[in-house]
Amino acid sequence: MAKEKITTSTEKPRVHWVMQAKGGVGKSMVAAILLEFLTEKNNGNALGLDTDPNNRSLSDLSDKDNLDVIFLNIMPDSDTVDITKFDDLLMFMIQNERAKNKDLVIDVGATTYQPLYSYIIKNDVFNLLHDFEHFVHIPVAIGAGAEADCLLQLDSMLNTFGSLPTYIVWQNEFFNTKSDHDIEKLEAYQKNKEKIFSVVKMTKRDILFESALEKMTKNKQIFSDVNMDPEYNILEKSRLHKIKTDYWDMLDIVIPTQSTKKEGISE
Numbered sequence: 001m002a003k004e005k006i007t008t009s010t011e012k013p014r015v016h017w018v019m020q021a022k023g024g025v026g027k028s029m030v031a032a033i034l035l036e037f038l039t040e041k042n043n044g045n046a047l048g049l050d051t052d053p054n055n056r057s058l059s060d061l062s063d064k065d066n067l068d069v070i071f072l073n074i075m076p077d078s079d080t081v082d083i084t085k086f087d088d089l090l091m092f093m094i095q096n097e098r099a100k101n102k103d104l105v106i107d108v109g110a111t112t113y114q115p116l117y118s119y120i121i122k123n124d125v126f127n128l129l130h131d132f133e134h135f136v137h138i139p140v141a142i143g144a145g146a147e148a149d150c151l152l153q154l155d156s157m158l159n160t161f162g163s164l165p166t167y168i169v170w171q172n173e174f175f176n177t178k179s180d181h182d183i184e185k186l187e188a189y190q191k192n193k194e195k196i197f198s199v200v201k202m203t204k205r206d207i208l209f210e211s212a213l214e215k216m217t218k219n220k221q222i223f224s225d226v227n228m229d230p231e232y233n234i235l236e237k238s239r240l241h242k243i244k245t246d247y248w249d250m251l252d253i254v255i256p257t258q259s260t261k262k263e264g265i266s267e
Helices: 027-041 085-093 110-122 147-160 207-218 234-254
Strands: 016-018 046-050 070-071 103-107 133-142 164-173 196-202
Touching: 027 046, 027 103, 027 133, 027 234, 046 085, 046 164, 070 103, 085 110, 110 147, 133 147, 147 164, 207 234
Parallel strands: 016 103, 016 133, 046 070, 046 103, 133 164, 164 196
Antiparallel strands: none
């Protein structure tokens, strides 16, 4: 899964930027999975930052006892992104006690993607925030109508943000209408594969697994909520546990955490 060795400092907190210009391709799901994984692995030392004004899926989880999520309103006028709020975002990351020594997961909505993308470049954010390790997570709706747009933005980020962040691509197969269609076989991936650390596959299972996952998402829940919830029968709980285990197994390999020091991991 991992394309090359990665050595990470145990001293630096990590920022996980979940970014994709195309809406509806799984950004919030990726952010929720990452935040729950990091919260569990880091004994609660993880914080979610939701910057999506139109789809607050991540901040909808803020009432969970074991997840810490903050909504950062970067569109206070409801129809215009206020780029000065990105300064507030960075200063929060640097100075706020609530973020101190925590791994951060930032859900970047489709509305805020382009202005934040430009802000990151103009302000050299990854170099500026050198006290953090940066991971850029890029969902791609493989085999769907949105695939071309997703791959275009993947190429743009890889070639514009430079080599400082660690890039992880999430292959979202839930919209896949083509058989044997894999991102690692595509030209857009092949020409950039040396820059991509890993691909995490969001596998499309049968309708029973999909139904259980949709139920959890609709209920604004995370995997840890399900086991004690009588609304789920034993089969639904088993299916969701299998999905969680698959993600955790993949992320244990590619995401360094405070509980499992990852040094020199390769495929």
